[in-house]
Amino acid sequence: MTKLTLDYHYVLPFVSLEEIKSLEEVSNQCREKLLKKTGKGNDFVDWVKWPQEITNDEIAKINACAHRLQNLGQYLVVCGIGGSYLGAKAGIDMLKDYYRIDEYKVIFSGNSFSSTENYQLLEFLKDKDFSLVVISKSGKTTETAISFRFLKELLKEKYPQDYNKRIVAITSNANSALHTMALNEKYEEFFIPSGIGGRYSVLTAVGLLPFAFKNYDIEMMIKGSRDAYNHFSQDDFLENEAMLYAAIRNLLYKKNINIEILGFYEPKMRNFGEWWKQLYGESEGKEHQGIFPSSVIYSTDLHSLGQYVQDGRRNIMETIVNIVHPSNDLTIKNTLDNLDGLNYLNGKSLDFVNKQAMKGTIIAHSEGMVPNICLTIDDVSEYSFGYMAYFFMFACGISGYLLDVNPFDQQGVEAYKNKMFELLKK
Numbered sequence: 001m002t003k004l005t006l007d008y009h010y011v012l013p014f015v016s017l018e019e020i021k022s023l024e025e026v027s028n029q030c031r032e033k034l035l036k037k038t039g040k041g042n043d044f045v046d047w048v049k050w051p052q053e054i055t056n057d058e059i060a061k062i063n064a065c066a067h068r069l070q071n072l073g074q075y076l077v078v079c080g081i082g083g084s085y086l087g088a089k090a091g092i093d094m095l096k097d098y099y100r101i102d103e104y105k106v107i108f109s110g111n112s113f114s115s116t117e118n119y120q121l122l123e124f125l126k127d128k129d130f131s132l133v134v135i136s137k138s139g140k141t142t143e144t145a146i147s148f149r150f151l152k153e154l155l156k157e158k159y160p161q162d163y164n165k166r167i168v169a170i171t172s173n174a175n176s177a178l179h180t181m182a183l184n185e186k187y188e189e190f191f192i193p194s195g196i197g198g199r200y201s202v203l204t205a206v207g208l209l210p211f212a213f214k215n216y217d218i219e220m221m222i223k224g225s226r227d228a229y230n231h232f233s234q235d236d237f238l239e240n241e242a243m244l245y246a247a248i249r250n251l252l253y254k255k256n257i258n259i260e261i262l263g264f265y266e267p268k269m270r271n272f273g274e275w276w277k278q279l280y281g282e283s284e285g286k287e288h289q290g291i292f293p294s295s296v297i298y299s300t301d302l303h304s305l306g307q308y309v310q311d312g313r314r315n316i317m318e319t320i321v322n323i324v325h326p327s328n329d330l331t332i333k334n335t336l337d338n339l340d341g342l343n344y345l346n347g348k349s350l351d352f353v354n355k356q357a358m359k360g361t362i363i364a365h366s367e368g369m370v371p372n373i374c375l376t377i378d379d380v381s382e383y384s385f386g387y388m389a390y391f392f393m394f395a396c397g398i399s400g401y402l403l404d405v406n407p408f409d410q411q412g413v414e415a416y417k418n419k420m421f422e423l424l425k426k
Contacts, residue, residue: 006241010372015251023247024237030401041408046195051225066212073129076213079110080135087202088210090275110147131166139178217382224386232394246399262295263320286405310368322376326351
Protein backbone atom coordinates (compact mmCIF):
# COMPACT_ATOMS: atom_id res chain seq x y z
CA MET A 1 0.00 0.00 0.00
CA THR A 2 1.20 3.50 -0.84
CA LYS A 3 1.39 5.70 2.22
CA LEU A 4 0.88 9.42 2.66
CA THR A 5 3.90 11.59 1.85
CA LEU A 6 4.68 15.20 2.78
CA ASP A 7 6.61 17.69 0.64
CA TYR A 8 7.68 20.87 2.44
CA HIS A 9 9.89 22.25 -0.36
CA TYR A 10 7.65 25.31 -0.69
CA VAL A 11 7.84 25.98 3.05
CA LEU A 12 11.63 26.30 3.22
CA PRO A 13 11.71 29.94 2.03
CA PHE A 14 9.67 30.75 5.16
CA VAL A 15 10.97 28.17 7.64
CA SER A 16 14.49 26.74 7.48
CA LEU A 17 15.36 23.07 7.79
CA GLU A 18 17.34 23.97 10.90
CA GLU A 19 14.23 25.50 12.46
CA ILE A 20 12.26 22.36 11.66
CA LYS A 21 14.96 20.14 13.17
CA SER A 22 15.00 22.34 16.28
CA LEU A 23 11.52 21.03 17.16
CA GLU A 24 12.52 17.36 17.01
CA GLU A 25 13.03 16.93 20.76
CA VAL A 26 9.86 18.70 21.84
CA SER A 27 7.84 16.93 19.10
CA ASN A 28 9.08 13.58 20.39
CA GLN A 29 8.01 14.62 23.88
CA CYS A 30 4.55 15.50 22.57
CA ARG A 31 4.30 12.12 20.86
CA GLU A 32 5.22 10.38 24.09
CA LYS A 33 2.48 12.31 25.89
CA LEU A 34 -0.03 10.94 23.38
CA LEU A 35 1.24 7.37 23.52
CA LYS A 36 1.71 7.22 27.29
CA LYS A 37 -1.33 9.36 28.24
CA THR A 38 0.68 11.90 30.22
CA GLY A 39 -0.38 15.13 28.50
CA LYS A 40 -3.30 17.50 28.94
CA GLY A 41 -6.66 15.81 28.39
CA ASN A 42 -5.05 12.39 28.80
CA ASP A 43 -8.41 10.83 29.64
CA PHE A 44 -9.46 11.42 26.01
CA VAL A 45 -6.59 9.87 24.06
CA ASP A 46 -7.88 6.32 23.67
CA TRP A 47 -8.32 7.02 19.94
CA VAL A 48 -4.52 6.87 19.60
CA LYS A 49 -4.35 3.07 19.96
CA TRP A 50 -7.92 2.36 18.87
CA PRO A 51 -6.87 1.00 15.43
CA GLN A 52 -4.89 -1.69 17.28
CA GLU A 53 -7.58 -2.33 19.87
CA ILE A 54 -10.81 -2.54 17.87
CA THR A 55 -11.69 -6.22 17.73
CA ASN A 56 -12.75 -8.39 14.83
CA ASP A 57 -15.93 -9.11 16.79
CA GLU A 58 -16.75 -5.39 16.92
CA ILE A 59 -16.18 -5.02 13.17
CA ALA A 60 -18.32 -8.10 12.48
CA LYS A 61 -21.09 -6.74 14.71
CA ILE A 62 -21.03 -3.41 12.84
CA ASN A 63 -21.22 -5.16 9.46
CA ALA A 64 -24.08 -7.40 10.68
CA CYS A 65 -26.03 -4.40 11.95
CA ALA A 66 -25.52 -2.56 8.66
CA HIS A 67 -26.78 -5.56 6.71
CA ARG A 68 -29.84 -5.82 8.98
CA LEU A 69 -30.64 -2.14 8.41
CA GLN A 70 -30.24 -2.55 4.66
CA ASN A 71 -32.94 -5.23 4.76
CA LEU A 72 -35.29 -2.75 6.46
CA GLY A 73 -35.02 -0.10 3.75
CA GLN A 74 -32.69 1.81 1.48
CA TYR A 75 -32.51 4.95 3.66
CA LEU A 76 -30.49 5.41 6.82
CA VAL A 77 -30.79 8.66 8.76
CA VAL A 78 -27.73 9.44 10.88
CA CYS A 79 -28.73 11.82 13.63
CA GLY A 80 -25.77 13.62 15.21
CA ILE A 81 -23.75 16.82 15.22
CA GLY A 82 -20.06 17.73 15.02
CA GLY A 83 -17.84 14.69 15.31
CA SER A 84 -20.93 12.49 15.41
CA TYR A 85 -21.51 12.99 11.69
CA LEU A 86 -18.75 15.00 9.96
CA GLY A 87 -16.29 12.10 9.69
CA ALA A 88 -18.92 9.76 8.27
CA LYS A 89 -20.07 12.40 5.78
CA ALA A 90 -16.46 13.07 4.77
CA GLY A 91 -15.78 9.38 4.12
CA ILE A 92 -19.02 8.73 2.27
CA ASP A 93 -18.55 11.71 -0.03
CA MET A 94 -14.89 10.83 -0.62
CA LEU A 95 -15.70 7.25 -1.65
CA LYS A 96 -18.94 7.62 -3.58
CA ASP A 97 -19.28 8.13 -7.32
CA TYR A 98 -20.45 11.58 -8.30
CA TYR A 99 -23.61 10.73 -10.21
CA ARG A 100 -24.36 7.08 -9.57
CA ILE A 101 -27.66 6.50 -7.82
CA ASP A 102 -26.68 4.25 -4.94
CA GLU A 103 -28.97 1.52 -3.71
CA TYR A 104 -28.43 2.57 -0.11
CA LYS A 105 -28.61 6.21 0.91
CA VAL A 106 -27.41 7.92 4.09
CA ILE A 107 -29.05 11.18 5.19
CA PHE A 108 -27.53 13.32 7.94
CA SER A 109 -29.79 15.09 10.40
CA GLY A 110 -29.67 16.52 13.91
CA ASN A 111 -26.93 19.01 13.07
CA SER A 112 -28.91 22.25 12.96
CA PHE A 113 -32.00 23.94 14.38
CA SER A 114 -33.36 24.68 10.88
CA SER A 115 -37.11 24.21 11.01
CA THR A 116 -37.27 24.07 7.20
CA GLU A 117 -34.64 21.34 6.95
CA ASN A 118 -36.22 19.20 9.67
CA TYR A 119 -39.77 19.65 8.31
CA GLN A 120 -38.77 18.77 4.74
CA LEU A 121 -36.83 15.72 5.91
CA LEU A 122 -39.89 14.40 7.73
CA GLU A 123 -42.05 15.02 4.66
CA PHE A 124 -39.52 13.24 2.46
CA LEU A 125 -39.40 10.20 4.73
CA LYS A 126 -43.15 9.74 5.06
CA ASP A 127 -43.32 7.34 2.12
CA LYS A 128 -39.80 5.90 2.47
CA ASP A 129 -38.62 2.84 4.37
CA PHE A 130 -35.89 4.10 6.65
CA SER A 131 -33.92 3.35 9.78
CA LEU A 132 -32.25 5.69 12.22
CA VAL A 133 -28.85 5.84 13.90
CA VAL A 134 -28.74 8.36 16.74
CA ILE A 135 -25.30 9.35 18.02
CA SER A 136 -24.72 11.18 21.27
CA LYS A 137 -22.59 10.33 24.29
CA SER A 138 -24.98 12.05 26.66
CA GLY A 139 -28.23 11.77 24.72
CA LYS A 140 -28.88 15.42 25.54
CA THR A 141 -27.11 17.24 22.69
CA THR A 142 -29.87 19.71 21.87
CA GLU A 143 -29.81 19.77 18.06
CA THR A 144 -29.59 15.98 17.90
CA ALA A 145 -32.14 15.34 20.65
CA ILE A 146 -34.77 17.57 19.01
CA SER A 147 -34.30 15.96 15.60
CA PHE A 148 -34.39 12.49 17.16
CA ARG A 149 -37.71 13.27 18.84
CA PHE A 150 -39.31 14.13 15.51
CA LEU A 151 -37.77 11.18 13.67
CA LYS A 152 -38.69 8.67 16.36
CA GLU A 153 -42.26 9.97 16.33
CA LEU A 154 -42.41 9.35 12.58
CA LEU A 155 -41.00 5.84 13.00
CA LYS A 156 -43.66 5.08 15.61
CA GLU A 157 -46.37 6.25 13.21
CA LYS A 158 -45.04 4.20 10.29
CA TYR A 159 -43.99 1.07 12.18
CA PRO A 160 -45.98 0.98 15.44
CA GLN A 161 -45.27 -2.69 16.19
CA ASP A 162 -41.49 -2.73 15.78
CA TYR A 163 -40.22 0.83 15.35
CA ASN A 164 -37.46 0.12 17.88
CA LYS A 165 -35.83 -2.40 15.52
CA ARG A 166 -35.16 0.51 13.18
CA ILE A 167 -33.25 2.55 15.77
CA VAL A 168 -29.59 2.06 16.65
CA ALA A 169 -28.04 4.10 19.45
CA ILE A 170 -24.35 4.94 19.51
CA THR A 171 -23.61 6.39 22.91
CA SER A 172 -21.77 6.03 26.22
CA ASN A 173 -22.67 3.25 28.62
CA ALA A 174 -22.27 5.58 31.61
CA ASN A 175 -24.44 8.55 32.61
CA SER A 176 -26.17 8.58 29.23
CA ALA A 177 -29.84 9.40 28.79
CA LEU A 178 -29.65 7.78 25.36
CA HIS A 179 -28.30 4.54 26.85
CA THR A 180 -31.18 4.53 29.34
CA MET A 181 -33.66 5.08 26.52
CA ALA A 182 -32.05 2.30 24.47
CA LEU A 183 -32.37 -0.12 27.38
CA ASN A 184 -35.98 0.86 28.02
CA GLU A 185 -37.04 0.69 24.36
CA LYS A 186 -34.69 -2.14 23.29
CA TYR A 187 -32.61 -0.43 20.59
CA GLU A 188 -29.48 -2.10 19.32
CA GLU A 189 -26.49 -0.26 20.80
CA PHE A 190 -22.86 0.49 20.11
CA PHE A 191 -20.67 2.26 22.61
CA ILE A 192 -18.20 5.05 22.03
CA PRO A 193 -15.19 4.33 24.26
CA SER A 194 -15.17 6.80 27.13
CA GLY A 195 -11.67 7.96 26.22
CA ILE A 196 -12.57 8.96 22.66
CA GLY A 197 -14.12 12.37 22.00
CA GLY A 198 -16.51 13.04 19.14
CA ARG A 199 -14.11 14.62 16.67
CA TYR A 200 -11.69 11.70 17.11
CA SER A 201 -14.40 9.03 16.77
CA VAL A 202 -14.70 8.49 13.00
CA LEU A 203 -12.97 5.08 13.17
CA THR A 204 -15.38 3.79 15.82
CA ALA A 205 -18.96 2.70 15.17
CA VAL A 206 -19.78 6.41 14.80
CA GLY A 207 -18.28 6.37 11.33
CA LEU A 208 -17.95 2.67 10.60
CA LEU A 209 -21.68 1.88 10.79
CA PRO A 210 -22.72 4.44 8.12
CA PHE A 211 -19.76 3.33 6.00
CA ALA A 212 -20.81 -0.31 6.28
CA PHE A 213 -24.39 0.61 5.37
CA LYS A 214 -22.97 2.05 2.14
CA ASN A 215 -21.11 -1.24 1.56
CA TYR A 216 -17.68 0.33 2.06
CA ASP A 217 -14.91 -1.96 3.27
CA ILE A 218 -14.45 -0.96 6.90
CA GLU A 219 -11.77 -3.62 7.42
CA MET A 220 -9.60 -1.76 4.91
CA MET A 221 -10.28 1.53 6.69
CA ILE A 222 -9.04 0.02 9.92
CA LYS A 223 -6.02 -1.46 8.14
CA GLY A 224 -5.14 2.00 6.83
CA SER A 225 -5.41 3.50 10.30
CA ARG A 226 -3.37 0.64 11.83
CA ASP A 227 -0.58 1.18 9.33
CA ALA A 228 -0.70 4.90 10.08
CA TYR A 229 -0.49 4.23 13.82
CA ASN A 230 2.48 1.90 13.38
CA HIS A 231 4.32 4.52 11.33
CA PHE A 232 3.57 7.70 13.25
CA SER A 233 3.98 6.17 16.70
CA GLN A 234 7.44 4.77 15.92
CA ASP A 235 9.27 6.42 13.05
CA ASP A 236 11.86 9.14 13.52
CA PHE A 237 11.00 12.82 13.30
CA LEU A 238 12.28 13.61 9.79
CA GLU A 239 10.58 10.49 8.37
CA ASN A 240 7.35 11.09 10.30
CA GLU A 241 4.87 13.10 8.28
CA ALA A 242 2.48 13.70 11.19
CA MET A 243 5.21 15.13 13.41
CA LEU A 244 6.63 17.24 10.57
CA TYR A 245 3.22 18.62 9.69
CA ALA A 246 2.57 19.60 13.31
CA ALA A 247 6.03 21.14 13.70
CA ILE A 248 5.90 23.15 10.46
CA ARG A 249 2.46 24.53 11.31
CA ASN A 250 3.74 25.52 14.74
CA LEU A 251 6.79 27.31 13.30
CA LEU A 252 4.69 29.21 10.77
CA TYR A 253 2.20 30.16 13.48
CA LYS A 254 5.05 31.71 15.48
CA LYS A 255 5.76 33.83 12.40
CA ASN A 256 2.19 35.21 12.56
CA ILE A 257 0.84 32.90 9.85
CA ASN A 258 -2.39 32.10 11.66
CA ILE A 259 -4.77 30.91 8.93
CA GLU A 260 -4.44 27.52 7.26
CA ILE A 261 -6.26 26.59 4.07
CA LEU A 262 -6.66 22.88 3.36
CA GLY A 263 -7.02 22.58 -0.40
CA PHE A 264 -8.18 19.74 -2.63
CA TYR A 265 -8.30 19.42 -6.40
CA GLU A 266 -11.13 16.85 -6.19
CA PRO A 267 -14.62 18.21 -5.38
CA LYS A 268 -15.70 15.02 -3.58
CA MET A 269 -13.19 15.92 -0.83
CA ARG A 270 -15.18 19.01 0.23
CA ASN A 271 -16.62 17.38 3.34
CA PHE A 272 -13.26 15.96 4.31
CA GLY A 273 -12.32 19.61 4.64
CA GLU A 274 -15.36 20.19 6.85
CA TRP A 275 -14.31 17.32 9.14
CA TRP A 276 -10.75 18.65 9.26
CA LYS A 277 -11.98 22.16 10.18
CA GLN A 278 -13.85 20.81 13.18
CA LEU A 279 -10.94 18.61 14.22
CA TYR A 280 -8.40 21.43 14.24
CA GLY A 281 -10.72 24.29 15.17
CA GLU A 282 -12.06 22.60 18.31
CA SER A 283 -8.72 21.11 19.24
CA GLU A 284 -6.42 24.12 18.86
CA GLY A 285 -8.66 27.14 19.35
CA LYS A 286 -7.97 27.59 23.06
CA GLU A 287 -6.72 30.37 25.32
CA HIS A 288 -6.85 32.89 22.44
CA GLN A 289 -4.43 30.74 20.45
CA GLY A 290 -4.48 28.50 17.42
CA ILE A 291 -4.44 28.53 13.63
CA PHE A 292 -7.81 29.30 12.04
CA PRO A 293 -8.73 26.36 9.74
CA SER A 294 -10.37 26.91 6.37
CA SER A 295 -10.78 24.71 3.31
CA VAL A 296 -11.21 25.11 -0.43
CA ILE A 297 -11.81 23.12 -3.58
CA TYR A 298 -9.40 24.11 -6.34
CA SER A 299 -9.41 25.00 -9.15
CA THR A 300 -13.03 26.09 -8.50
CA ASP A 301 -12.16 28.41 -5.62
CA LEU A 302 -9.21 29.91 -7.47
CA HIS A 303 -11.91 31.88 -9.28
CA SER A 304 -13.29 33.24 -6.00
CA LEU A 305 -10.76 33.17 -3.14
CA GLY A 306 -7.71 32.81 -5.36
CA GLN A 307 -7.21 36.56 -5.67
CA TYR A 308 -7.13 36.97 -1.89
CA VAL A 309 -4.77 34.05 -1.36
CA GLN A 310 -2.39 35.41 -4.02
CA ASP A 311 -2.43 39.09 -3.09
CA GLY A 312 -4.24 39.54 0.24
CA ARG A 313 -2.88 39.66 3.79
CA ARG A 314 0.20 37.53 4.29
CA ASN A 315 -1.01 35.52 7.27
CA ILE A 316 -2.04 32.41 5.29
CA MET A 317 -0.50 28.99 4.77
CA GLU A 318 -1.86 26.25 2.50
CA THR A 319 -1.85 22.49 2.85
CA ILE A 320 -2.66 20.88 -0.49
CA VAL A 321 -3.79 17.26 -0.79
CA ASN A 322 -2.65 15.62 -4.02
CA ILE A 323 -4.38 12.39 -5.09
CA VAL A 324 -2.01 10.44 -7.36
CA HIS A 325 -4.53 8.17 -9.08
CA PRO A 326 -7.99 9.57 -9.90
CA SER A 327 -10.85 7.11 -10.02
CA ASN A 328 -11.42 7.94 -13.70
CA ASP A 329 -9.74 10.01 -16.41
CA LEU A 330 -10.37 11.48 -19.86
CA THR A 331 -8.12 12.29 -22.82
CA ILE A 332 -8.40 15.61 -24.65
CA LYS A 333 -8.54 15.32 -28.45
CA ASN A 334 -8.03 17.73 -31.35
CA THR A 335 -10.93 19.42 -33.14
CA LEU A 336 -10.73 20.67 -36.74
CA ASP A 337 -11.64 24.30 -36.05
CA ASN A 338 -9.83 24.64 -32.69
CA LEU A 339 -12.03 27.64 -31.90
CA ASP A 340 -11.52 27.11 -28.18
CA GLY A 341 -7.75 27.05 -28.66
CA LEU A 342 -7.33 23.76 -26.82
CA ASN A 343 -5.61 21.68 -29.50
CA TYR A 344 -2.27 22.25 -27.77
CA LEU A 345 -3.60 19.79 -25.16
CA ASN A 346 -4.14 17.02 -27.71
CA GLY A 347 -3.41 13.64 -26.15
CA LYS A 348 -3.15 15.03 -22.63
CA SER A 349 -5.32 13.60 -19.88
CA LEU A 350 -7.68 15.79 -17.88
CA ASP A 351 -5.95 14.63 -14.70
CA PHE A 352 -2.64 15.85 -16.16
CA VAL A 353 -4.21 19.29 -16.65
CA ASN A 354 -5.54 19.19 -13.07
CA LYS A 355 -2.08 18.30 -11.74
CA GLN A 356 -0.44 21.14 -13.68
CA ALA A 357 -3.03 23.55 -12.31
CA MET A 358 -2.11 22.33 -8.83
CA LYS A 359 1.64 22.66 -9.39
CA GLY A 360 1.28 26.07 -11.02
CA THR A 361 -0.89 27.32 -8.16
CA ILE A 362 1.54 26.07 -5.51
CA ILE A 363 4.40 27.88 -7.27
CA ALA A 364 2.40 31.09 -7.77
CA HIS A 365 1.12 31.20 -4.20
CA SER A 366 4.54 30.44 -2.68
CA GLU A 367 6.07 33.19 -4.83
CA GLY A 368 3.26 35.38 -3.48
CA MET A 369 4.57 34.65 0.04
CA VAL A 370 2.09 31.89 0.95
CA PRO A 371 3.88 28.81 2.39
CA ASN A 372 2.65 25.54 0.90
CA ILE A 373 2.76 21.98 2.23
CA CYS A 374 1.83 19.23 -0.23
CA LEU A 375 0.39 15.96 1.12
CA THR A 376 0.19 13.13 -1.40
CA ILE A 377 -2.05 10.07 -1.13
CA ASP A 378 -2.38 7.24 -3.60
CA ASP A 379 -6.13 7.24 -4.25
CA VAL A 380 -9.57 7.71 -2.70
CA SER A 381 -9.92 4.16 -1.38
CA GLU A 382 -11.10 2.97 2.02
CA TYR A 383 -7.49 2.30 2.97
CA SER A 384 -6.45 5.84 2.08
CA PHE A 385 -9.35 7.31 4.05
CA GLY A 386 -8.38 5.40 7.18
CA TYR A 387 -4.71 6.31 6.80
CA MET A 388 -5.32 10.01 6.10
CA ALA A 389 -7.94 10.42 8.84
CA TYR A 390 -5.53 8.94 11.37
CA PHE A 391 -2.68 11.11 10.07
CA PHE A 392 -4.64 14.30 10.70
CA MET A 393 -5.80 13.17 14.16
CA PHE A 394 -2.32 12.17 15.29
CA ALA A 395 -0.80 15.39 13.95
CA CYS A 396 -3.56 17.37 15.66
CA GLY A 397 -2.76 15.87 19.05
CA ILE A 398 0.93 16.73 18.68
CA SER A 399 0.13 20.20 17.37
CA GLY A 400 -2.12 20.94 20.34
CA TYR A 401 0.60 19.90 22.75
CA LEU A 402 3.12 22.09 20.90
CA LEU A 403 0.74 24.98 21.60
CA ASP A 404 0.52 23.82 25.23
CA VAL A 405 -3.29 23.57 25.12
CA ASN A 406 -5.62 20.67 25.80
CA PRO A 407 -6.48 19.40 22.29
CA PHE A 408 -9.26 17.16 23.59
CA ASP A 409 -11.76 19.48 25.28
CA GLN A 410 -14.05 22.16 23.87
CA GLN A 411 -15.14 24.40 26.71
CA GLY A 412 -15.80 27.26 24.30
CA VAL A 413 -18.60 25.28 22.70
CA GLU A 414 -20.49 25.38 25.99
CA ALA A 415 -20.68 29.19 25.94
CA TYR A 416 -23.30 29.39 23.19
CA LYS A 417 -25.28 26.58 24.78
CA ASN A 418 -25.42 28.33 28.14
CA LYS A 419 -26.64 31.58 26.60
CA MET A 420 -29.17 29.72 24.42
CA PHE A 421 -30.52 27.86 27.46
CA GLU A 422 -30.87 31.15 29.32
CA LEU A 423 -32.92 32.60 26.46
CA LEU A 424 -35.01 29.43 26.25
CA LYS A 425 -35.55 29.59 30.01
CA LYS A 426 -34.39 26.01 30.53
